[in-house]
Amino acid sequence: MLETxxxxxxxxxxxxxxxxxxxxxxxxxxxxxxxxxxxRGRIADYEHRGIIRGYQAVVNTDRVDDGSVRAVIELxxxxxxxxxxxxxxxxxxxxxxxxxxxxxSGGYDLLLFVKGKSLQEVANFVSARLATLDGVLATATHFxxxxxxxxxxxxxxxxxxxxxxxxx
Amino acid sequence: xxxxxxxxxxxxxxxxxxxxxxxxxxFDIVAGRKDVISLGIGEPDFTTPWHIREAAIxxxxxxxxxxxxNLGMPKxxxxxxxxxxxxxxAEYDGMTEVLxxxxxxxxxxxxxRAIVAPGDEVIYHEPCFVSYAxxxxxxxxxxxPVGTFRKDEFRVTVDRLEAAxxxxxxxxxxxxxxxxxxxxxxxxxxxxxxxFVLRHDLVLISDEVYSELTYxxxxxxxxxxxxxxxxxxxxxxxxxxxxxxxxxxxxxxxPAPVTDAIMxxxxxxxxxxxxxxxxxxxxxxxxxxxxxxAMRNEYHRRRNFIVASLNEMGxxxxxxxxxxxxxxxxxxxxxxxxxxxxxxxxEKAVACVPGTAFGTCGEGFLRCSYATSMPQLKEAMTRMxxxxxxxx
Numbered sequence: 001m002l003e004t005x006x007x008x009x010x011x012x013x014x015x016x017x018x019x020x021x022x023x024x025x026x027x028x029x030x031x032x033x034x035x036x037x038x039x040r041g042r043i044a045d046y047e048h049r050g051i052i053r054g055y056q057a058v059v060n061t062d063r064v065d066d067g068s069v070r071a072v073i074e075l076x077x078x079x080x081x082x083x084x085x086x087x088x089x090x091x092x093x094x095x096x097x098x099x100x101x102x103x104x105s106g107g108y109d110l111l112l113f114v115k116g117k118s119l120q121e122v123a124n125f126v127s128a129r130l131a132t133l134d135g136v137l138a139t140a141t142h143f144x145x146x147x148x149x150x151x152x153x154x155x156x157x158x159x160x161x162x163x164x165x166x167x168x
Numbered sequence: 169x170x171x172x173x174x175x176x177x178x179x180x181x182x183x184x185x186x187x188x189x190x191x192x193x194x195f196d197i198v199a200g201r202k203d204v205i206s207l208g209i210g211e212p213d214f215t216t217p218w219h220i221r222e223a224a225i226x227x228x229x230x231x232x233x234x235x236x237x238n239l240g241m242p243k244x245x246x247x248x249x250x251x252x253x254x255x256x257x258a259e260y261d262g263m264t265e266v267l268x269x270x271x272x273x274x275x276x277x278x279x280x281r282a283i284v285a286p287g288d289e290v291i292y293h294e295p296c297f298v299s300y301a302x303x304x305x306x307x308x309x310x311x312x313p314v315g316t317f318r319k320d321e322f323r324v325t326v327d328r329l330e331a332a333x334x335x336x337x338x339x340x341x342x343x344x345x346x347x348x349x350x351x352x353x354x355x356x357x358x359x360x361x362x363x364f365v366l367r368h369d370l371v372l373i374s375d376e377v378y379s380e381l382t383y384x385x386x387x388x389x390x391x392x393x394x395x396x397x398x399x400x401x402x403x404x405x406x407x408x409x410x411x412x413x414x415x416x417x418x419x420x421x422x423p424a425p426v427t428d429a430i431m432x433x434x435x436x437x438x439x440x441x442x443x444x445x446x447x448x449x450x451x452x453x454x455x456x457x458x459x460x461x462a463m464r465n466e467y468h469r470r471r472n473f474i475v476a477s478l479n480e481m482g483x484x485x486x487x488x489x490x491x492x493x494x495x496x497x498x499x500x501x502x503x504x505x506x507x508x509x510x511x512x513x514x515e516k517a518v519a520c521v522p523g524t525a526f527g528t529c530g531e532g533f534l535r536c537s538y539a540t541s542m543p544q545l546k547e548a549m550t551r552m553x554x555x556x557x558x559x560x
Contacts, residue, residue, distance in 0.1 A: 012465065012469070015465075016469065020542075023542075027473060027542075027546060030472055030473040030476040030477060031469035031470070031472050031473045031542075032469065032472065033472045033476075159541075161213065161540075161541075163209050163211060163213070164195070164209070165195065165198045165199060165201075165204060165206045165208065165209065165519060166191060166194050166195040166198050166199075166206060166208035166209065166519055166521060167191070167195075167208070167209050167210045167211055168189065168191045168210050168297060168298045168299070168347075
């Protein structure tokens, strides 16, 4: 049985899919010492239970110049008597501009990763849609300039195997 | 220049007669070919974890550029002693019973030279790492190989050791988990070999550099067996556990008088292991548990994949429980190990090492290293499948 490491999840299948979700069921089955049918069944079960919520490519957007802009936004919000942060957080997370969003400890409450077609569009989104929401107390917007690493993947430098070709 | 005027006349007969490593021969053929997928590499494909490299850089910034104590930095030796206690349940005094060396290779060489007197016989098992027999010879000893075989999953058996032992036998060398077969020992093997070593009062030199890469069941080690302690020279290193081959860092654990003797050889030959590498080693032992776990998991999955793939294409292969090698039989193809390896390279541009590079009883087998990325392994298996299919 494979062990659980600090980055790993309790099921090695999940770890493997997080590393490469495009791997075939046949290869995954061999790696985990089981059958492709078993792998398909387990993945379907994870999807059904909402544990696996999607599959995405890790794209170096800096190399795909579509003019889009990303920003990180810190939001301070007023919790409500019933439900705390959740109701307003859910309202904000539904905006298509918001790619990721987290409730944070510390100097602000919500951290948003936002994408827009232009600087102006992101600025408008913050001032017109976010800042005006009832319960939003303050915003701070930081535009992203360059991605160095995203979800465990380094964006620069392609891996090179410069080992000697045959060694004892 | 040939004949009596050749500079070769200056080379000692002992060294002149040492065979060149079988790996070297193969390396010369592969070298320079860019299209080759190599399953012939005996080192991790991972780069040393960043926090360890960063500690090495920091040590240079702080000016750690001097000799260290001959035995190695006290802080590193203490850390190794603690690691031996935690991971092997073995008690060694970091101040007198741990020697830091330039890789396990140097540890092995120094240990043999400290232990072997001219004419002493040294038993080792084949197939094995390429340096064992030559280093025994260089130390003045007589190498005595015993075979290990597929039907035993390449474990050493005491009856074969018993058949090889003579009154001149001084030491036994073991390497489990094994390069090139991936074999490990079972608890009962360890017990039986321990009994054998004690009965003949031999020195057991146990090279356990692949110890952290044990995939199933308990790790079988000769360290931490109280009755064996005086007879054991335990060798380990950082290369495989933490992917630190280029740092050249290993160590010996042995009773104080033996450590002291090995240290004499080390002192006159080497002085001290490289300081920057020792700094990296301190960080590895202190904060490197997760690195081992992550790499072990990755190797584990690749092993499952490659063993399943090889068996599927008709190359019989047992499930090795350690190291990062599989040792499939290629006998079903009717080719010898060398023929198979050379033709596979020629026709499919996949490099594996013929089993015979590791001893004559490696005939009929091939060493495939899975210290290679999954995409490369997958492509190599596809090509090998085509190659085997055309011959069976």
